[in-house]
Amino acid sequence: MTRLAQWTAMEPSGRKHELHVDRSLFGQISVVFDRRRVPRFDRGDEGERYVMTIGSRLASIVVPPSTGGQPRLTIDGREVFGAEALLAPPDPAASQPGVSAAGISAQDLSRYQLLQRRDLGGGWFYWIAGASILNSVLYAARIDWGLVVGLGITQVIDAFAIALSHTVRTPIYAILLDVLVAGIFLLFGRSARRGRLGIYALGIIVYALDGLIFIYAADWFAFSFHVFATYSLVTGWRAGRALVRLDRPAPAAATAAG
Numbered sequence: 001m002t003r004l005a006q007w008t009a010m011e012p013s014g015r016k017h018e019l020h021v022d023r024s025l026f027g028q029i030s031v032v033f034d035r036r037r038v039p040r041f042d043r044g045d046e047g048e049r050y051v052m053t054i055g056s057r058l059a060s061i062v063v064p065p066s067t068g069g070q071p072r073l074t075i076d077g078r079e080v081f082g083a084e085a086l087l088a089p090p091d092p093a094a095s096q097p098g099v100s101a102a103g104i105s106a107q108d109l110s111r112y113q114l115l116q117r118r119d120l121g122g123g124w125f126y127w128i129a130g131a132s133i134l135n136s137v138l139y140a141a142r143i144d145w146g147l148v149v150g151l152g153i154t155q156v157i158d159a160f161a162i163a164l165s166h167t168v169r170t171p172i173y174a175i176l177l178d179v180l181v182a183g184i185f186l187l188f189g190r191s192a193r194r195g196r197l198g199i200y201a202l203g204i205i206v207y208a209l210d211g212l213i214f215i216y217a218a219d220w221f222a223f224s225f226h227v228f229a230t231y232s233l234v235t236g237w238r239a240g241r242a243l244v245r246l247d248r249p250a251p252a253a254a255t256a257a258g
Helices: 106-122 124-140 152-165 172-193 197-216 220-247
Strands: 002-010 016-023 029-033 042-044 047-054 057-063 072-075 084-086
Touching: 002 057, 002 072, 016 057, 029 047, 029 057, 106 124, 106 172, 106 220, 124 152, 124 172, 124 220, 152 172, 152 197, 172 197, 172 220, 197 220
Parallel strands: 002 084
Antiparallel strands: 002 016, 016 029, 042 047, 047 057, 057 072
């Protein structure tokens, strides 16, 4: 990895934030803010843009497409020169649309917030898949413990497989089926974060139907958590819908009749 740029931003309270931009041997850009990787916000003529919040301020990093270009950091519409930035108290005028080429407009801010909510909701699919696999492993190890966010269908698969095989251990084919089901939810999560709302909605429906298993089993704690997770998924999906409407071009003005 080659370090392209690095900054330190300090809030008035004294809290420091570290930001850096790296490029891999294959040209892959990595933007890290406080040890967390920042997803790409969009790509324009100036290059790739990454957006994050520093305290109550909105910041963006633009990475030019050319290898010789220098990444630029902009905070509240003001470009940061040098490796350190001392943040002044928030200035409402600084976040006005069109402050600079790399500034953040009101529409950009709305898009960023919706994107974060969509991805946060879609991230539940990853938790569901991981918890389901863990529950299957624990069940195979005969450990009477599990995560309530996991799927009920994988538990049904394990129970039926043991009953049909007349064994006390989970058959290998049941574990493979569990992994397959969990893999489908990983694909739901990937599709959700890529804005494929049809597949996102399908995943929500499948998970909601899975919750009916816990009603049948009278496991109300697991069912209530399913309801909470489903609500979080729906919240993310609705943010995705709002994001599509925001990105939709405005209809052309009607031509006045002569």
